[in-house]
Every structure is written in C-alpha cells, then in structure tokens.
Amino acid sequence: MVDFNVTPSNPSTFILTGIPGLEDAHVWISIPISIFYIITLLGNFTVLFVVGKEQTLHKPMFLLLCMLALTDIGVSTSIVPKALCIFWFKLKDISVDGCLTQMFFFHVVSIMHSAILVTMAFDRYVAICNPLRYTTILSNARIAKLGLVxxxxxxxxxxxxxxxxxxxPFCASRIIPHTYCDHMAVAKMLCGDITVNKIYGLLMAFAVMGFDLTLIALSYGLILRAVLRISSKKAHQKALNxxxxxxxxxxxAYPVGLFSTLTHRYGQDIAPYVHIILASLHILIPPLLNPIIYGVKTKELRDKVGKYIFRMGSTIATEFKCA
Known part of the structure; x- marks a missing residue:
C-alpha cells in the first residue's frame, strides 16, 4: 500500500501514486495500457493520414472524423505517457505547474471531444433530413468554424x-492517489474548504454533458421522425445505418464518463482503485475503438484504408523478393 505519510522532497511538486492498492501489479497493468495506447495512435493517425491523402474524402463528415481522431490522440497522450512512467520507472513526481497544465489540457480536449460528437449528430440530421441542402448547410469551412467554437x-x-x-494553499502532504492530475484529485490536496471546486466541477460536468446530450437527443429525435415518414423499410435501414x-x-463516451464523475465525488465507500480504473477505461477505450468503429461502418474510409494496406503489403513483398 502507499505510504501517505511520505511527502515530496520539493514543495513545488506533487506525487502521483498510480493505482493505490494495486502497486505490486503496476507493471502488469501497464502492459494492456501500453498496447491500447499504441493501437489508439496507429488507428487515429491512420484516419488522419488516409483522409489527408485522399481528395475524395475531403468532406464535412471526414473532417469531423479527423477532429475526433485529434481529440482521441490528445486525451490519450495527455495521460498515458505519464502513467507509464509511474508504472515502469517510478517517476511519480510532477510539478504543480505541470500538474495544472495536464489537468487543463485533458479537460479542454475532453470537452472538445463532446462538442465534436454534437456536431456529428447535427451532420447526421442534415444528411438524413435535408440531403439536398447538405452541401449548402455543411461546408468544410462551416465545420471548421464549429470546431473553433x-x-x-x-x-x-x-x-x-x-x-x-x-x-x-496546498497541504504539506501532496500525494495524489491517481495516475493523472484530475481536477477533484488535485482539489483534495487543498488546505481549506473546497466546496466551490466541487460545485463548479459538478456544474461544469452536467452543463457540458447535459447540454450536449440534449442537442444529440434532439437531433436523433428529428432523425427518427423523418425516418418513420419513409415508407420503404430498406430506406429505413439505410438511413439508420x-x-x-x-x-x-x-x-x-458519456455513460462511463458520467458514472466516473459521480463516483469520484460521492462514492466514498467505493475502493480508490475502482475510481481510477473507471477513469482509465473512460480515457483508454473510446479513443481505441472510435477509429475501428468508423473504419468498419464507413465504406468509403474502409475502402481507402484497405487500398493503402494492400499497397503497403505489395511494396514490402516486392522489397523482400529483391532482397
């Protein structure tokens, strides 16, 4: 177990303990995390590369996929490298400024990710409910502006x-029982009343998730109404696909994130490692699966990725024969 009586030698640093209660298993835990991270980078960079190279994919939907891929890379990269340093090399120290920077970047990218999902829902609404006006309503420039907003x-x-x-002021014992600098994990290091931090963090989470989920639900409600008006079952299936x-x-993206937020604040009876494992799954799984899901379900992207894989395989085979 972690010795919580130990304090950082430098008063301007925190100590990230990793996963409290599972310190002996850190090396084993790091194996799936590192594999997930590598697959996440490969999958999302593949999406960025293929969309960037293929002129036919320079469309609003694929621009949104690129934005999603960038946020997936950002979310993972803001957390996983430091976590692996903790697991592999016991490099647990992090400066206060570095901790706040990590927290800021992670939460900004997470909220940006949510905004992109809302824009994708709007994209699907326009594509199904107003297909003839799709190119007029959603241009690449407009998607870029929505991303900036x-x-x-x-x-x-x-x-x-x-x-x-x-x-x-931060307390003398600056030990954060976590793998990264989450807002509430850092707030618990403050010497004083953190009610304001709790209220603002909770309001922010519900404001973002509540507002974004409302817009997504509204979009899909309109989509469902439009689909039900179509008499052809084949058209139903095509639209919903x-x-x-x-x-x-x-x-x-949303259920695990909301559950993790609530348990971190109100689940005092839940073991700390459960909080951290939930938070880690929320960070690791969506960025890992998003490019796979869109690669499988989007024919244009799937065909282009297949073309590049086939071309790469042919090049390797030719070089092997020449050698």
Whole structure:
C-alpha cells in the first residue's frame, strides 16, 4: 500500500501514486495500457493520414472524423505517457505547474471531444433530413468554424479551474492517489474548504454533458421522425445505418464518463482503485475503438484504408523478393 505519510522532497511538486492498492501489479497493468495506447495512435493517425491523402474524402463528415481522431490522440497522450512512467520507472513526481497544465489540457480536449460528437449528430440530421441542402448547410469551412467554437467553449469552461485551485494553499502532504492530475484529485490536496471546486466541477460536468446530450437527443429525435415518414423499410435501414457508428461512440463516451464523475465525488465507500480504473477505461477505450468503429461502418474510409494496406503489403513483398 502507499505510504501517505511520505511527502515530496520539493514543495513545488506533487506525487502521483498510480493505482493505490494495486502497486505490486503496476507493471502488469501497464502492459494492456501500453498496447491500447499504441493501437489508439496507429488507428487515429491512420484516419488522419488516409483522409489527408485522399481528395475524395475531403468532406464535412471526414473532417469531423479527423477532429475526433485529434481529440482521441490528445486525451490519450495527455495521460498515458505519464502513467507509464509511474508504472515502469517510478517517476511519480510532477510539478504543480505541470500538474495544472495536464489537468487543463485533458479537460479542454475532453470537452472538445463532446462538442465534436454534437456536431456529428447535427451532420447526421442534415444528411438524413435535408440531403439536398447538405452541401449548402455543411461546408468544410462551416465545420471548421464549429470546431473553433467548440474549442473556445472548452477553454472558457476550464479556464477557471487552475485559478480555483490556486486560491488556497496546498497541504504539506501532496500525494495524489491517481495516475493523472484530475481536477477533484488535485482539489483534495487543498488546505481549506473546497466546496466551490466541487460545485463548479459538478456544474461544469452536467452543463457540458447535459447540454450536449440534449442537442444529440434532439437531433436523433428529428432523425427518427423523418425516418418513420419513409415508407420503404430498406430506406429505413439505410438511413439508420448511417447513424450506427456515431451512436456506438456516444454510448462509449458519456455513460462511463458520467458514472466516473459521480463516483469520484460521492462514492466514498467505493475502493480508490475502482475510481481510477473507471477513469482509465473512460480515457483508454473510446479513443481505441472510435477509429475501428468508423473504419468498419464507413465504406468509403474502409475502402481507402484497405487500398493503402494492400499497397503497403505489395511494396514490402516486392522489397523482400529483391532482397
């Protein structure tokens, strides 16, 4: 178990313990985490590469996929490398400024990810309910502007957090029982009343998730109404199939994230390692599966990826014969 009487030698640093209660298994836990991270990078960079190279994929839907891939890479990269350093090399120290920077970047990218899912729902609504006006309503330039609005919103929501954490002194024992600098994990290191931090964090989580989920539900309500008006069952299936990948991504993104947020604040009877494992799954699984889901369900993307894999295989085979 972690010795919580130990304090950092440098008063300007925190100590990230990893997963309390499972310290002896850190090396084993790091194996699936590192594999997931590598697959996440390969999958999302493949999406970025293929969409960037193929002129026929320079469309709003694929631009949104690229934005989603960037946020998936950002979420994973903000957390996983430091966690692996803890698991492999016992490099548990992190500066206060570094901790707040990690927290800020992670939460900004997470909120940006949610905004992209909302824009994707709007994209599906326009594609199904107003197909003839799709190119007029959703151009690449408009998608880029919506992405910028999502980024500004994320920054404005998260910007108060570092200031709220700086308003009180940190306690002498700066040991954070976590793999990364989550807002509430850092807030618990403050010497003083953290009610404001709790309220703002909870309001922010519900404001973002509540608002975004409402917009997504509204989009799908309108989609469902439009689909039910179509008499052809084949057309029903075709229209709903275009939404399958997006619905799968939503089901991975929101329920686990909301449950993790609530248990971290109110699940005092739940073991700490359960909190951290839930948070880690919320970080690792969606970025890992998102490119796979869209690669399988989106024919254009699947065909282009297959073309590049076949071309790469042919090149390797030719070089092997020449050698």
């Amino acid at each position: 999502g980024l500004v919103r994320a920054v404005l929501f998260i910007l108060p957090l570092p200031f709220l954490l700086r308003r009180l 275009t939404c399958t990948a997006h619905i799968c991504v939503i089901m991975m």
